[in-house]
Amino acid sequence: xxxxxxxxxxxxxxxxxxxxxxxxxxxxxxxxxxxxxxxxxxxxxxxxxxxxxxxxxxxxxxxxxxxxxxxxxxxxxxxxxxxxxxxxxxxxxxxxxxxxxxxxxxxxxxxxxxxxxxxxxxxxxxxxxxxxxxxxxxxxxxxxxxxxxxxxxxxxxxxxxxxxxxxxxxxxxxxxxxxxxxxxxxxxxxxxxxxxxxxxxxxxxxxxxxxxxxxxxxxxxxxxxxxxxxxxxxxxxxxxxxxxxxxxxxxxxxxxxxxxxxxxxxxxxxxxxxxxxxxxxxxxxxxxxxxxx
Numbered sequence: 001x002x003x004x005x006x007x008x009x010x011x012x013x014x015x016x017x018x019x020x021x022x023x024x025x026x027x028x029x030x031x032x033x034x035x036x037x038x039x040x041x042x043x044x045x046x047x048x049x050x051x052x053x054x055x056x057x058x059x060x061x062x063x064x065x066x067x068x069x070x071x072x073x074x075x076x077x078x079x080x081x082x083x084x085x086x087x088x089x090x091x092x093x094x095x096x097x098x099x100x101x102x103x104x105x106x107x108x109x110x111x112x113x114x115x116x117x118x119x120x121x122x123x124x125x126x127x128x129x130x131x132x133x134x135x136x137x138x139x140x141x142x143x144x145x146x147x148x149x150x151x152x153x154x155x156x157x158x159x160x161x162x163x164x165x166x167x168x169x170x171x172x173x174x175x176x177x178x179x180x181x182x183x184x185x186x187x188x189x190x191x192x193x194x195x196x197x198x199x200x201x202x203x204x205x206x207x208x209x210x211x212x213x214x215x216x217x218x219x220x221x222x223x224x225x226x227x228x229x230x231x232x233x234x235x236x237x238x239x240x241x242x243x244x245x246x247x248x249x250x251x252x253x254x255x256x257x258x259x260x261x262x263x264x265x266x267x268x269x270x271x272x273x274x275x276x277x278x279x280x281x282x283x284x285x286x287x288x289x290x291x292x293x
Contacts, residue, residue, distance in 0.1 A: 012110060012111050012114055013111060013114040013115045013118055014092060014095065014096060014114045014118075017085070017088055017089060017092060017118065018089065018092060020085055020089075021048070021049070021085060021086065021088070021089025021092070022049060022089075024082055024085060024086065024089075025047050025048050025049040025086075025089075030047045030048075031047065031048045031082060031083075031085075031086040031089075032045040032046055032047045032048060032051075033045070033046050033048065033051055033068060033071060033072065034046075037071060038064065038067045038068050038071060039064070039067070040060070040061065040063070040064035040067075041054070041064065041068065048072075048086045048089060048090055049089075051068065051090060052089070052090045052092075052093070055068060055069070055090070055136075056093060061213075062133075062134070062210075062213050062214040063216075065135075065136060066132075066133055066134065066135050066136075066214075069087075069090070069091075069135040069136055069139075070130060070131065070132070070135055072086060072087040072090060073087060073125055073128050073135065073139075074130065075087070076125055077125055077126065077128075084122060084125075087121075087125075088118060088121055088122070091121060091136065091139055091140070091143075094136055094137075094139070094140040095114075095117050095118070095121065095140060095143055097140070098117065098140040098141070098143055098144040098147075099113050099114065099117050099143070099144060099147045102144070102147050102148060102151050105151060106151060106154065109150075109151065109154060112150060113147045113150065113151065114147075116146045116147045116149070116150045117143040117144065117146060117147045118143070119146060120142055120143040120144075120145065120146025120147065121139055121142065121143045121146075123142075123146070124138075124139055124142035124143070127142075133214055133215055133216060134193075134196070134214045134215065137196050137200060137214070138192070138193075138196065141192065141195075141196050141199070144182075145182050145185075148179055148182055149182075152179065177199070177202075177203055180237070181195040181198065181199055182195075184233060184236060187236075187241075189232060189233065189236045190229050190232055190233055193215075194225065194226075194229035195229075197211055197215070197222070197225065197226050197229065198226060198229055198230060198233070201226060208222050208223055208226070211226075
């Protein structure tokens with residue numbers, strides 16, 4: 001039996017991007033990069049599907065990766081359209097890895113997270129300065145921040161005041177490391193590159209030696225830089241300026257959310273069934289005497 005369009009499974013934003021990327025990399029005029037302009041790459045036109053596989057191979061040095069991605073970023077900023085899709089397609093494996101922790105938190109929001117990550121990537125191109133080291137990590141970081149911002153809004157809505165005036169912590173993962181790093185970067189506690197260094201070496205298990213090569217500094221300098229950033233981060237997290245509950249956006253106050261219990265002017269009809277008075281009535285009734293000593 002033929003499958004109708006309604007029966008066909010819908011593609012996620014990342015799957016749609018992958019399919020479009022592969023279609024644009026085939027045919028008589030595929031998306032390609034001139035390898036002669038990037039030292040370390042073959043001296044020919046390299047289709048972007050092939051280029052992506054090259055850049056993911058561990059034998060390719062970080063300066064070569066940065067130069068190739070820098071050329072793709074420049075083309076995307078200048079031409080847009082096909083070139084932007086080409087860059088996003090090359091970055092797609094990194095984008096999938098970047099938002100995976102967010103997907104684990106809310107699997108039902110996969111399509112929204114992927115769409116926000118793509119939008120975050122495209123918006124960050126204008127801010128990507130030429131010659132930036134570790135272009136791939138920086139673009140993935142910006143995409144993850146965009147997706148995390150969407151997830152924070154979702155968690156804030158779930159943690160809004162309900163019918164019962166009960167104080168409770170927001171749903172997990174309000175203390176996720178990605179959110180913490182994004183929060184301290186937005187607050188100006190540490191810079192994005194330091195946060196990226198902590199994230200890649202602590203959370204993504206990249207070695208300090210690889211990070212030092214990517215930053216073009218010595219191993220010792222990279223080690224000291226991470227130690228200073230982590231000390232600044234730890235001091236901020238222990239200070240009064242940081243509160244984990246700040247990750248949940250504040251909602252408008254209601255009579256039940258601004259203080260514990262019912263409003264002071266609540267009537268007797270609002271009292272919970274079976275609730276005893278905390279003090280005797282002022283109408284002349286006295287409290288019942290207790291048992292004799």
